[in-house]
Amino acid sequence: MAEFSQNRGKRRDGEALGSAVDFLLANARLVLGVGGAAVLGIATLAVKRLIDRATNPRDEDDAKEDSWKELSLLKATPCLQRRPPPAALSQSVPLRAPSPAAPGGPEDADVREAPQPSSPAPSLCLTFQERLLAFEQNYVTVPVARVALAKQLAGDIALELQAYLRNKFPELPFGPLVPGGPLYDGLQAGATDPVRILVPLVLEPGLWGLVPGVDTVAGDPRCWAVRRAQLEFRARGSSPWDRFLVGGYLSSRALLELLRKALTASVNWPAIGSLLGCLIRPRVASEELLLEVQHDRLELTVAVLLAVTSTLAGEHLLLAWPLEGLAGNLWLQDLYSAEAARLRALDECDAGTRRRLLLLLCGVCHRHPVLRRLGRGHLTQVVLCLGEEEADWAEEALGERFLQALESLIGSLEQASLPCHFNRSVDLLAGLREEEIDDLGFALFRGLQAPELLLAAG
Template sequence: MNFQGSRRRGADGIAMVIDFLLSNARLILGVGGAAMLGIATLAVKRLIERAGRAADDEKVEQKMAELSLVSASPTLIKKGIKADLCQQPQMSSLESKPESKSKRLQLCVLSLQERLQQYYHTRAALTPNEVQRAQSQALDICTEIQGFLRSRLPDMPLGEMSLGGSLLDDLQVVSADHACLLVPLQLEASLWRLIPGEETLLTHPLHWMVRRVNLEYFPRGLSYWDRYLVGGYLSAEAVVNMFSKAVMETINWPSISSTLDCLVRPVLGGPDLKVEIRPGNEWAESSDQSLFISMLPLLREGDVVLTAQPELTSPWVNAWHLSLYPWETQRLTQLDTADDGHRRHTLKILKAVCRLNPALRPLQAAPLANLILHLSDSESDWSESSLHVRFQQCITELIGYLEQEALHSYFKPAVNLLSGLSEDQVDQMGFMLYCAVSEPEILLI
């Protein structure tokens, strides 16, 4: 009777029961209770697996003992030549198992610090060629759009277009698949005033408004942008709709595709202005990854950057989004420059972990950047040698923020960066991170 097989089936049955209880425990116990039950369950599963492996090891030892007894008798060797030849493939398979086992052991002996560095170089960081190729494609599109607008709408007061975002700031991870095309609008300082969100009826720190002023002295129509006024304010939604018709629906994209030797087409139907680039003949063999370029109309006044993003300010048609990304990126760079730290390095690892893990995917870059900024106020050692310590600390801090369902912006404390997450998403992320407290390597798979 095969007791080993029955023992394995019993272990599998227990594992199935445990998984069933575990999947339903979150509904009853919440994030904290389910996570603690999960950690305990992992320990029980390991005991079961170790017991199974011990039985397998005993069986292999018995076979090896029998083989050693056979090798001690020359007559038995002669009689068993044919049998040995027939069993040679099986013996080679037995010999290959220790080799694969040794490879697994080599991976297991890697420290968390070494695993993080390996993960950064193999999964998170982009190759220079990949970044250069994406930037080159984005610049080509930037040149084409700017040339079209200058010829089609020469009286539109626009600044010099440029690239922006994580691709330009060396903060993009996993793949170079998105970029931002910044389109600065030029407003007359005497005719327009930027009103902070706290001073508007919306009272939202990130929802600013742009008011038309001095109408009694400078009547409507003197400014090019007066045609996009709604209720005395410059409408971000009206500006986006104008660019959608003037650029996305008007440019001859097949002609641009043939010029750039790649497939270029607008992504229509959404609230944002987006162009998709698919590799042509030049890069078809190396990669089939699409590059998405978001066209972003914006206003600048000092260090304030307002963007026209209706998907972030809906349903307010007049609201402009205050972008905190430039402040956060600049602050991280300043801190790393001052102490030769690895905060940006840590941020890229966290971004890659969240992007590649389905349970953590709803967590965007902004909460992670603010997590590191908050942690930098209390922790001064961000050297490369302490990367594993800061990584584990980020996991612990993030669990605390998820339990409170609030992670306040570093520059705008009234803004909760976790407000867009659903309760189910918070539960799934909390459960995964709780399990990673004792086994941080599960996030690096």
């Protein structure tokens, strides 16, 4: 009974405070004008909700969700957008000792240097811009010698795999295997991305056509279907790829399974690794086709990607990808090459640092236990958007652009939507659960308030 009276008293106090806030808002326009009332309204919104939470306790997860969303409303107010930069950007902050090299085992490793003794921290203090550049040097930049060795190993593995496929499946016309990816485009951030080896399918002209994913039963705008054509004139069996047809369409799932069995059970990786001076093992537990490469000077992850790259696809690069549900037999449109080319073109226009910003975001998120859910695709969209809107991309503005990218990500998470730059119908956050979006938003908001701590995470 006493507890009930206490709760009722809290509710009365809350109602009284709420009434006072409502009265203040009702008369704010007379005292402060329209602009001042708008600012006060948003500010007091958070106060009212704090009162509600005090009188109606809720779960910790609900409180966390509201905290980052409500507080970030203040930054969206037009009158508050021209705020001074965070103290970490313009003032000195104590320098923490650099944390060890990026954590993680072979499952999240790509190009990783052998552990090196950390140098003692200097006694001086650094601004956020200086800390950001130090983070870039310590955790983002890949030494030239490591890049060269990784390219050599990837090229040798591609040649060995190509010889195996031609001997194992002489009836299937695979094209030349092509290594590539961020490492080859200067977009490799420490240990964030695998080297890609494309295994192109050579499809006969006139026997195949493309159907947009939205026009299929899957209704997926990310994908395309590869349809068999001319069946009335060229019956099944006219093409060696006909054995992988499902319902008249070339099945990416069937081809993935074929290559998966070959990589995990047939290829003599110990012999190939011995020839190349390294240890190569397929990652059996992964749905993607990944190879772990261990060399005495680096560790490398290689992604083997079946691709449709002929004139049939035009400008599209279509990948066999482990998709779920009705999209399982479709081909995922890969936009990496288009994104990398657009970033390169924007940077060349003004000698900008957009690609450096992307590398920094990838490095920070990869080292963070929560933010690692944000992949290169998510971060690239943010940088592309900023890259075409902002004018100043000198190195001196890198810290400001970094914080601006965090704000942009928070805004996308608030809306639970991040449209693809090259296909606005594709939402890159569609695959995340609501609780994952809340965790990301909370982590980013805390990082925006103390960015120097975000650099030290991991």
